[in-house]
Amino acid sequence: MSLLELRGISKIYGDLKALDNINLSVENGEWTAIMGPSGSGKSTMMNIIGCMDKPTMGEVLLDGVDIAKESAKNLTAIRRDKIGLIFQQFHLVNYLTAVENVMVAQYYHSLPDEKEALEALARVGLADRAKHLPSQLSGGEQQRVCIARALINHPEIILADEPTGNLDEANENIVLDLFRQLHEEHTTLIVVTHDPEVAEVAQRTITLEHGRIKSDEINKMFGRN
Amino acid sequence: MFFKMITASLVRRRSRMLVALLAIAVGATILSGLVTIYIDVPRQMGAEFRNYGANMIFMASSNDAVFDMDTVQTGIDKIEQGKLVGVAPYRYETVRIHEQPVVAAGTDLSQVQTTSPYWMIDGEWPEKDEEMLVGQNIAESLNLHAGDLVNVMGPTEEDSEDQLNFGVDIRVTGIVETGGKEEDYIYMSMADLETLVGEGELDVVELSVSATAEELDRYVKTIESEAEGITPRLVKRVTQSESTVLGKLQALVFLVTAVVLVLTMICVATTMTAVVAERRKEIGLRKALGASDASIMKEFMGEGLLLGGVGGILGSVLGFVFAQFVSVRVFASSIRYQPLLLPVTILVSILITGLACLFPVKNATTVDPALVLKGE
Known part of the structure; x- marks a missing residue:
């Protein structure tokens, strides 16, 4: 059974079909890039997979559970337990330090553990920046805190929305290296991007256009670059 | 973590939260200050009203008990210690000055100064026996002045062998001006009067009691029932005007306090609404990370209530300073600290802030994370 399965998903706003009959499966440990121009439905699909929105029709099976039928309260719990979100604008709480920002996610999930949060920061190369406020960190560092x-x-899926959109090349490479490490550890990654260079390092690239899947390709060069 | 988050929000975003804190602190200051004055004003005004003369009198009751100072003392004992400002006994007898009959009041002149502080004295108050005060009207009709030595005779010309009729030379130390009936009497010590007319009973005793109208009523009832030989009466014109003025003053203080609390609530609600509006992304992020609506409410409410607590502490301290300032300026005396007011002010501040935060905090839960976290 696939970790994530979208069956006949549509999202309609008035006359506009943001997503139009999308069918898609993502396997456990897969690194998928979703590409497409503005308005192609990338963000809408991300919001639905990230339990922040519901489709107008269709089924979204996450671990076999149709999240499209869940209540808002249950969606919050699923998001908290199964999904890790990475944003283009980082969205760190500006009055909390790097380690406190990591601990916020722990606080809503279970119990805050500073040692574990520091280890997570060390893993992204920010052990020495743990007590810094976001305003004292560079864009790349903020993205690594994110x-x-x-x-x-330990979510089942990492959803990254334009994770390198606000980064320079050096920081982009650091982030992509982190994604490679996560993939090697069998973390499921879904990365929305409009940058072909970011898409081509993924295992699989899905291209959206006008709310439909235009192409779904396995990257033959995957693992060689 | 919860406490860390709300304190970090207040401490590291202090420039933002200062406005709300200031509003709460000002509100709590006014609340604490005015309530301190509200509580202390009867005492302050009571002292002020003592300047308008005695507010209670004792007269002899109709039974056969002797109305003297011993009897009076049994009534005084029913009044709480510290409430009694002064007791002036009066005995009125007719004496003669320059062969003219004059009503003399034998009294304790040092006590009269406390029970009738409004008397204007042209000259000095008597300090010992054989000194007296003369009412303005008597002084004019008998051509008496401060400093004159006057021979005061007993009531009759008969019994010339009676030493009482030789009279006593008494010095006029001052002329009494009140604009009232006091100007028709002369005032001497009880001992001098007894020398002139012999021993006798008191006619009336004037008391100045620093107490509220309710307390005075209670004293009157107690004395009436428990002190034999005394008929206590309140001087209505003094006690009624005192309670009227007090009632109006307290109503005014109550009204101002209520208005200030409402204004504080509006200010805090406005500030919290602005805080929620500018933190929509943060709220969206928290929800995206899995925060429930209850968690969001708890955090924002926690910030508000902490702010209310800190504002309350500040306000209760500043409120006392404010009340002290007002008291010294208006009543020329310092105010009593009310220890209970500290927890009450903090609690009311927290309550008011909580109420003010309700709507903005409820509003915070309506934030849609998908909308506010949308990428560029």
Whole structure:
């Protein structure tokens, strides 16, 4: 059974079909890139997979459970327990230090554990920046704090929305290296991007256009670059 | 973590939260200050009203008990210690000055100064026996002045062998001006009067009691039932105007306090609404990380209530300073610290802040994380 399965998903806003009959399966440990121009439905699909929105029709099976039928309260719990989110704009709480930002995710999930949060920061190379506020960190460092926060509760899926969109090349490479490590550890990654260079390092690339899947390709070069 | 988050939000975002804290602290200051004055004002005003003269009198009751100072003392004993400002006994007898009949009041002149502080004295108050005060009207009709030595005779011309009729030379130390009936009498010590007319009973005793109208009523009832030989009466014109003024003053303080609390609530609610609006992304993020609506409410409410607590502590301290300032300026005396007011002010501040935060915090839970976290 696939970890994630979208069956006949549509999302309709008035006359606009943001997603139109999407069928998609993501296996456990797979690294998938979702590409497409603005308005192609990438963000809508991310929101539905991330339990922040519901489809107008269709089924979204996560671990065999149709999350499209769950209540808002249950969706919050599923998001907390199974999904790690990485954002283009990092979205760190600006008055909390790096380690406290990681601990916030622990707090909502179970119990905050500073030692574990520090280890997560060390894993993304930020052990020495743990007590810094976001305003004292560079964009790349903030994104790495965001990744540490997404990983801290050992989610089943990491959803990254344009994770390198606000980074320079050096920081982009650091983030992609972290994704490679996560993939090697069999973490399921779904990365939304409009950057072909980010998409081509993934195992699989799905391209959306006008709310439909235009292509779904396995990257033959995967693992060689 | 919860406490760490809310304190970090207040401490590291202090410039933002300062406005809300200031509003709460000002509200709590006014609340604490005005309530301190509200509680202390009867005492302050009571002292002030003592300047308008005695508010209770004792007269002889109709039974056969002797109305003297021993009897009076049994009534005084029914009044709480510290409440009694002064007791002036009066005995009125007719004496003669320059062969003219004059009503003399034998009294304790040092006590009269406390029971009738409004008397204007042209000259000095008597300090010993054989000194007296003369009412303005008597002084004019008999051409008496402060400093004159006057021979005061007993009541009759008969019994010339009676030493009482030789009279006593008494010095006028001052002329009494009140604009009232006091100007028709002369005032001497009880001992001098007894020398002139012999021993006798008191006619009336004036008491100045620093107490509320309810306390005064209670004293009157107690004395009436428990002190034999005394008929206590309240001087209505003094006690009624005192309670009227007090009632109005307390109503005014109550009204101002209520208005200030409402204004504080509006200010805190406005600030918290702005805080929620500018933290929509953070709220969205928390929800995206799995925070329930209850968690979001708990955190924002926690911030608000902590703010209310800190504002309450600040306010109760500043409130006492404010009350002290007002008391010294208006009543020229320092105010009593009310220890109970500290927890009450903190609790009311927390309550008011909690109420003010309800709507903005409820509003925070409506944030849609998908909308506010949307990428560029």
